[in-house]
Amino acid sequence: MIGFMNRLITLLTASIIIYCSSAAAIELKLQINYLKFVVPQPPVLSNKIIPPANSGLKGAVLAINDSNITGKFLQQRFKLNYIESVNNQDFLNQLSNQYQLGHRFFILNTPLAQLKIAAQWAQGKNVILINSDEASDQLRHSQCLLPMLHTAPSNAMKSDALAQWLLHRRLNKVLLIHGKKTPDLALVKSFQRAAKRFGIKIIEQKAWDFNTDLRRSAQQEIPLFTQIRKDYDVVYVADSNKDFAEYLPFNTYLPRPVIGSAGLEPLAWHFVIEQWGAAQLQNRFKALAQRVMNESDFNGYLAVRSIAQAVHQTNNGDPNKLLNFIHSDLFELAAYKGRKLSYRAWNGQLRMPIALVQPHALVSQSPQTGVLHPVNELDTLGYDQQESHCR
Amino acid sequence: MKFLLLSIALISSFSQAVELAYITNEKDDNISIIDLSQQRVVETIAIGQRPRGIIFNRAQTIAYVCASDSDTIQIIDLSNNQVIGELPSGEDPETIALHPNEKTIYAANEDDAILTVIDIPSRTVIAQIDVGVEPEGLAVSPDGSLVVVTSETTNMVHWIDTATNKNIANTLVGSRPRSAKFSSDGKQLWVSSEIGGTVAVIDVATKKITTKFSFKIRGIHRDRVQPVGVELSNDQRFAFIALGPANHVAVINRHTMAIEKYILVGRRVWQLAFNKAQNQLLTTNGVSGDVSIIDINKMKTIKSIKVGRYPWGIAIREQK
Numbered sequence: 098m099i100g101f102m103n104r105l106i107t108l109l110t111a112s113i114i115i116y117c118s119s120a121a122a123i124e125l126k127l128q129i130n131y132l133k134f135v136v137p138q139p140p141v142l143s144n145k146i147i148p149p150a151n152s153g154l155k156g157a158v159l160a161i162n163d164s165n166i167t168g169k170f171l172q173q174r175f176k177l178n179y180i181e182s183v184n185n186q187d188f189l190n191q192l193s194n195q196y197q198l199g200h201r202f203f204i205l206n207t208p209l210a211q212l213k214i215a216a217q218w219a220q221g222k223n224v225i226l227i228n229s230d231e232a233s234d235q236l237r238h239s240q241c242l243l244p245m246l247h248t249a250p251s252n253a254m255k256s257d258a259l260a261q262w263l264l265h266r267r268l269n270k271v272l273l274i275h276g277k278k279t280p281d282l283a284l285v286k287s288f289q290r291a292a293k294r295f296g297i298k299i300i301e302q303k304a305w306d307f308n309t310d311l312r313r314s315a316q317q318e319i320p321l322f323t324q325i326r327k328d329y330d331v332v333y334v335a336d337s338n339k340d341f342a343e344y345l346p347f348n349t350y351l352p353r354p355v356i357g358s359a360g361l362e363p364l365a366w367h368f369v370i371e372q373w374g375a376a377q378l379q380n381r382f383k384a385l386a387q388r389v390m391n392e393s394d395f396n397g398y399l400a401v402r403s404i405a406q407a408v409h410q411t412n413n414g415d416p417n418k419l420l421n422f423i424h425s426d427l428f429e430l431a432a433y434k435g436r437k438l439s440y441r442a443w444n445g446q447l448r449m450p451i452a453l454v455q456p457h458a459l460v461s462q463s464p465q466t467g468v469l470h471p472v473n474e475l476d477t478l479g480y481d482q483q484e485s486h487c488r
Numbered sequence: 489m490k491f492l493l494l495s496i497a498l499i500s501s502f503s504q505a506v507e508l509a510y511i512t513n514e515k516d517d518n519i520s521i522i523d524l525s526q527q528r529v530v531e532t533i534a535i536g537q538r539p540r541g542i543i544f545n546r547a548q549t550i551a552y553v554c555a556s557d558s559d560t561i562q563i564i565d566l567s568n569n570q571v572i573g574e575l576p577s578g579e580d581p582e583t584i585a586l587h588p589n590e591k592t593i594y595a596a597n598e599d600d601a602i603l604t605v606i607d608i609p610s611r612t613v614i615a616q617i618d619v620g621v622e623p624e625g626l627a628v629s630p631d632g633s634l635v636v637v638t639s640e641t642t643n644m645v646h647w648i649d650t651a652t653n654k655n656i657a658n659t660l661v662g663s664r665p666r667s668a669k670f671s672s673d674g675k676q677l678w679v680s681s682e683i684g685g686t687v688a689v690i691d692v693a694t695k696k697i698t699t700k701f702s703f704k705i706r707g708i709h710r711d712r713v714q715p716v717g718v719e720l721s722n723d724q725r726f727a728f729i730a731l732g733p734a735n736h737v738a739v740i741n742r743h744t745m746a747i748e749k750y751i752l753v754g755r756r757v758w759q760l761a762f763n764k765a766q767n768q769l770l771t772t773n774g775v776s777g778d779v780s781i782i783d784i785n786k787m788k789t790i791k792s793i794k795v796g797r798y799p800w801g802i803a804i805r806e807q808k
Contacts, residue, residue, distance in 0.1 A: 163621045166601050167642035170620065170658045374640055374664070377622050380580070380599050409643070409660075431641065431663040431683040435733065436711040474709060 125173045127414050128200045129401055131157050132180050132215075134188055134207035139278075139338060148391060153206045153229060154179055155386040156394030159378075160401030162385070167409055175405055185214060192218055201416045204400045206230045206393070216242035225416045227400040230393055234287050237444045237480045241487035244420060246445045248399040252284055254479035255363035256291035258451035258463035259333070259356055261477070264295045265465045268330035268354075272323065273302040274345070275335035284335035288357070300327050305336070311344045319348035333357045360455065363463070366395030367454040375433040399432055399447060403440075406430055435462075441476070444487040448475040506807040507763050509770055510551060511779055512539035513796025519553070520795040521569070522770075522779060524763060524804070527791050533569050536562050540800045541583035541626075545590055548805040552593060554581040561595060561606070566805065576613050578604040583801075585626040585635065587650065594635050596623035603637050603646075605653055615653040619646045625668040625679065629692070638665035638679060645679055647695060657695050662686040667759075669718045680715035680729060687715050687729055689745075701729075701740065705750050708734050717759040721766055721784075728769055728782075730757040737771060739787060753780035753789055761802040772799040 131154055138147075149155075161177045168174050178195070182188040188211055192203065201224045205215055209231050219226055228236070228247045236242060237251045263269065271292065275285045285302070292299050303325075309318055323332060323345075332349050334357040336342035342359035354360060368379060368389035378398075382390040390398075407419040407428065422428055429437040434450050441448060453461040464474045476482075507524040517539060521531040536555025544551050544566070551564040554577065561575040561584060577584075580599040587593070592614070595604045603623055605615040620642025628635045628650070635648045643665060647657040662684020669678045670692070677690040689699040703713045714732035720742070721727075727740040735757060736750040754773025757780070761770050769782040773792075779799060781791040 163641055166618075166621045167639075167644070169618070170642070170644060170646075170655075374622060377580075377598050377640075384599075429663050429684060431643075435714075437663060437683045437685075473711075475711075 123172070125408065125412065125414055126176070127174070127202065127408060128176045128178055129161070129202040129204060129404060130178045130180060130195050130200055131204045131397070132182065132188070132191060132207065134211045135181055135183050136208055148393070149388060151386070152391055153393035153397040155382070156390065156397035157204060157401045159382055159385050160398040160405065164401065164405035167405070171409055171412065173408055173412070175401070177401070185211065189214060189218060196222065196224070201225065202404055203227070204229050204397065206397065209233050209236070212236070212242060212245070216245055223416050225404065225420060227403065229396040229400045233283065234480070237446050237485060237487065239486050241444055243445060243487060246403065246423070246440055246447070248396045248403065248447045250365050250449060250451060251446060251479050252287035253290060255451055256287040257294065257478045258363040258453060260291035260295040260297050261463045261465040261468050262453055262461055263297050263331065269296070269298055270328065270330045271297055271299050272325060272329040272332045273299045273335070274305055274332060275302070276305055276337070276340055278337065280337035281335045284337060284357070288333055288335065300329055301325050305341055311341055315344040315348050319344060320350045324350035329353060331356055334359055361453055361460055363451045364392050364454055365449060365451065366390060366392045367452055367459070369454060369457060369459050370433070370452055373433050373435040378433050399430065403430060443482045443485050444480060446479060448473065450475065451478060507804055508807055509761065509779070509802060509804045510542055511772055511795050511799045512542050512553060512801040514538055514540060514798035514800040516796035518796055520799070522793055522795070524768065527781065527793060529793065529795060531569065532796070533564070535571065536560060541581070542801040542803045543584055543586055544803050544805050545586065551803065552584055552586070554584055554595065556580050556582055561593070575606050575608065575611055577606065578602055578613065578616065582624060583626045585628045587628050588630070588632040594626055594628065596626050596637055598622050598624065601639070603648065617648060617653055617655060619655070620644050625666050627668040627670050627677070629670050630672060630674040634692070636668050636677060638668050640664045640666070645677070645690065659690055659695050659697070661688050661697070666716045667718045669720055671720055672722055672724070678718050678720065678727060680718050682714045682716055682732060685710060685713050685715065687718065699745055701747060703731060703738050703747065705734055705736055717757070717771070719760040719762060719769065721762070723766070728760055730760050730771055732756055732758070737769070737782065749787055751782055751787060751789060753782070754778045754792055758800060759802050761804050763804050764806055770802055770804065772802050774798050774800065
């Protein structure tokens with residue numbers, strides 16, 4: 098393998114030198130479409146921090162800029178095309194239009210339903226689809242939409258990241274609190290799975306259904322709600338929209354840490370991450386977007402970088418060939434996380450360490466030291482090959 | 489008796505030249521100075537923000553230090569360890585390299601994807617050359633004809649002609665290239681790739697990779713073996729590679745081009761530097777905040793010395 102890699106690199110090097118010395122070299126041009134399906138946000142109780150409207154997109158833009166700097170030396174140029182849709186028909190039309198125009202690369206910042214539509218549409222077409230935002234476990238476990246790639250970490254990966262940390266800290270008894278919306282219940286399911294895998298006990302599970310205004314009464318309501326007969330080490334909260342979760346820390350009946358949708362959150366990215374060159378990425382992003390980089394931006398960044406990295410290494414614009422390269426041992430994505438990232442062959446999920454972050458500091462990063470895996474420790478997060486029904 | 493001891497101490501300190509190691513502490517905005525004869529920190533100098541790369545002039549009278557977050561290169565007078573001036577470096581300089589003419593200094597501007605060429609006597613920027621994303625490792629060939637810079641996110645070695653300041657060739661290497669080091673005869677360039685987990689030896693004449701090393705340490709996952717600092721001994725016998733979070737330094741026999749040994753050092757070992765006799769190699773260990781001293785004859789770590797937070801760069805000089 099290494100011999101092959103050497104040959105490949107030597108070959109590439111030779112071609113680069115030729116390219117640089119000949120002005121007439123043909124430039125490889127590639128358009129990447131970034132499709133956003135705009136979903137109206139449900140009202141929430143808390144005065145929460147609204148994510149910027151251009152979340153995700155700005156990360157993709159930065160990745161295009163970075164890739165073009167490299168592309169300059171390789172005679173490759175990347176362009177991003179941003180498309181917004183508000184209904185399914187429009188979404189489908191946009192996909193088809195771009196395809197007719199000869200564009201083959203699609204980054205999808207959409208809910209699950211639209212990912213399914215896109216996957217259906219892509220049947221038999223030579224395209225690359227990357228899901229950059231949807232965390233649903235279903236996509237990594239049973240309904241696989243292959244050959245779609247996912248840069249967004251799944252709920253299962255995040256739950257495993259938390260459960261490993263709980264195990265490491267010996268916080269074994271969990272009080273689980275959840276909202277009643279479908280995504281909240283998906284989080285619950287994913288946390289239950291993780292708890293089982295790492296021997297964490299969920300000693301009681303409670304649904305939050307109060308409709309009082311917590312801004313006024315969190316101090317009264319939450320202690321009562323979190324008063325149960327048994328002792329617990331930690332409170333896990335599943336509240337995907339942050340409807341009430343932010344009111345839990347410091348208000349629980351027992352003074353215990355809160356994890357999940359508030360307190361200690363498992364994230365692909367956060368602005369406090371600075372190791373492994375991350376400070377440079379954060380700086381570049383701030384200069385570009387005039388704000389800090391969030392998880393969605395990071396996932397968008399990785400989606401573009403995955404395609405570009407494969408193009409840099411193969412000097413090819415054919416989606417099938419790039420996809421083969423992405424799934425080969427030669428593909429390695431440096432992603433400011435202290436180790437190389439790659440895609441899981443069985444479900445197209447990007448392997449990555451998950452940061453455990455409190456609002457202003459990085460607390461830990463999973464996989465935790467000591468959690469072992471026969472092939473790749475990163476596969477202790479999320480659905481491993483044996484568990485996934487995707488093939 | 490006291491007087492006698494004192495005079496013995498004085499005589500011994502005069503009889504052999506003392507060597508001092510300067511270590512930049514990235515998160516403390518200062519430099520720790522270690523006296524190698526005492527093996528302890530003897531002085532700490534406050535400096536600009538986020539100091540990283542540090543080098544000396546040939547006469548070892550002046551140090552140049554990248555104060556990355558202050559966007560400047562600071563000049564330190566080594567006779568009194570005072571900051572005596574600054575060079576315009578462009579934004580966020582991370583590493584620097586001095587041309588053998590000692591008039592030109594090169595700085596890698598990590599945030600701007602630029603290599604800045606600075607004229608020292610006039611303290612002006614002569615040229616800025618576009619390179620890949622996050623330029624990092626820098627090296628000037630022994631004859632001064634070439635300067636190379638690695639770019640961490642573009643994964644290339646960029647070759648620049650120092651006479652014209654033009655980019656003349658690019659070599660793709662493994663992910664996140666960090667350090668570059670020319671062999672003393674100028675025929676080879678050694679480049680480490682942190683995320684790729686490899687070290688490439690490039691033939692300078694053809695600019696092609698001739699050998700590639702990957703590292704295997706028992707009990708450490710290969711993804712955690714992340715080569716950063718590279719040092720080549722002057723006797724052409726050894727190459728030493730700092731392996732980052734693997735907490736080891738690899739020893740490569742350059743005659744057989746085989747990896748001979750892994751030496752355990754502090755946590756997240758980063759940069760390396762020899763003492764003058766090259767019988768000791770010092771390593772900066774970012775996470776443990778210390779410096780390890782490796783005895784080259786024993787090929788063993790003999791001492792670790794606590795310095796500041798996140799020690800990054802290192803340079804060693806003789807005290808005159």
